[in-house]
Amino acid sequence: MSRRTHVTSGPYAPPVAARELTAVSADGTRLHVEVHGPEAAPAVVLAHGWTCSTAFWAAQIRDLAAGHRVIAYDQRGHGRTPASPVCSTRALADDLEAVLTATLAPGERAVLAGHSMGAMAVIAASARPALREHAAAALLCSTGTSRLVPESTVVPMRPGRARTWLTGRLLGSRLPLGPVTPMARRILKYGTMGPASAPHMVEACARIVHACPRGVRHAWSHVLAELDLDHAARELRVPTEVVAGAADRLTPPVHARTLAAALPRCLGLTELPGVGHMTPVEAPGLVTEKIRTLAAAHLPGADRPAEPAVEEST
Numbered sequence: 001m002s003r004r005t006h007v008t009s010g011p012y013a014p015p016v017a018a019r020e021l022t023a024v025s026a027d028g029t030r031l032h033v034e035v036h037g038p039e040a041a042p043a044v045v046l047a048h049g050w051t052c053s054t055a056f057w058a059a060q061i062r063d064l065a066a067g068h069r070v071i072a073y074d075q076r077g078h079g080r081t082p083a084s085p086v087c088s089t090r091a092l093a094d095d096l097e098a099v100l101t102a103t104l105a106p107g108e109r110a111v112l113a114g115h116s117m118g119a120m121a122v123i124a125a126s127a128r129p130a131l132r133e134h135a136a137a138a139l140l141c142s143t144g145t146s147r148l149v150p151e152s153t154v155v156p157m158r159p160g161r162a163r164t165w166l167t168g169r170l171l172g173s174r175l176p177l178g179p180v181t182p183m184a185r186r187i188l189k190y191g192t193m194g195p196a197s198a199p200h201m202v203e204a205c206a207r208i209v210h211a212c213p214r215g216v217r218h219a220w221s222h223v224l225a226e227l228d229l230d231h232a233a234r235e236l237r238v239p240t241e242v243v244a245g246a247a248d249r250l251t252p253p254v255h256a257r258t259l260a261a262a263l264p265r266c267l268g269l270t271e272l273p274g275v276g277h278m279t280p281v282e283a284p285g286l287v288t289e290k291i292r293t294l295a296a297a298h299l300p301g302a303d304r305p306a307e308p309a310v311e312e313s314t
Contacts, residue, residue, distance in 0.1 A: 023102035032080035037065035037076035042299040049116025051212040053079030059284035069310040077216035093125035109136035119143035126236040144255030145229040194247040194276035243274035
């Protein structure tokens with residue numbers, strides 16, 4: 001996918017990678033991987049969510065790359081990774097394993113940060129050998145492990161079968177999103193972002209989401225609708241922080257609370273008032289500092305944060 005689909009200036013413009021490589025997943029899918037920052041620095045691995053790409057992490061990459069080796073990859077069908085007929089939680093785990101194996105030395109550990117479907121990839125891979133070998137700690141943002149469609153509040157109706165059916169039809173639509181227009185921005189902000197989201201945040205998210213092919217969006221919507229990672233969450237045995245937006249309509253905070261209760265080593269749950277589903281974009285400073293703090297605590301050679309995070313979105 002061309003970088004012309006992204007914003008080209010400001011904190012959400014994708015930085016240029018120090019190097020790029022291809023990781024080959026178990027079924028042969030070739031994953032686009034970017035590496036930012038010094039090669040010898042402590043490692044951070046970023047996994048983006050449904051309909052997004054490495055560009056979603058632009059703010060975190062820019063801030064962390066000065067003192068960390070930041071590894072970001074495009075999920076299959078997203079960004080510059082080709083689409084695959086195989087879309088499943090097993091594929092998510094396979095792909096994350098492939099990236100860890102391709103980018104980290106034997107025994108080297110990293111902090112893993114995932115947003116939405118990217119966090120589901122971390123959970124899905126919880127019992128995989130590569131994750132057990134390489135994960136030092138994890139940050140899970142705006143995610144859930146099951147019942148995504150019934151719990152979603154994107155459709156403003158009372159909970160029940162009618163809302164669940166309409167939500168499934170909406171999120172699984174094959175319709176193209178079209179160009180990024182003022183109406184498209186308003187719709188995306190309502191469905192995925194908090195009321196305090198600044199226009200430049202909405203613009204960045206809209207450009208990324210609208211660049212996702214509709215066939216890919218549709219295929220992965222079925223995986224999310226049938227998601228069941230409750231057991232896998234109980235197998236994620238690394239120290240883990242959970243972040244959720246209190247105004248998230250796609251994965252409301254009930255998911256974060258359930259996840260935090262299931263994790264064997266949960267370090268804490270942070271719920272952000274006024275923030276929606278796109279936490280790394282809506283609250284970039286806080287998410288970056290969560291990653292930096294985990295790295296400082298769990299990776300040798302990582303510096304501790306100099307000062308507390310300043311929240312940009314409130």
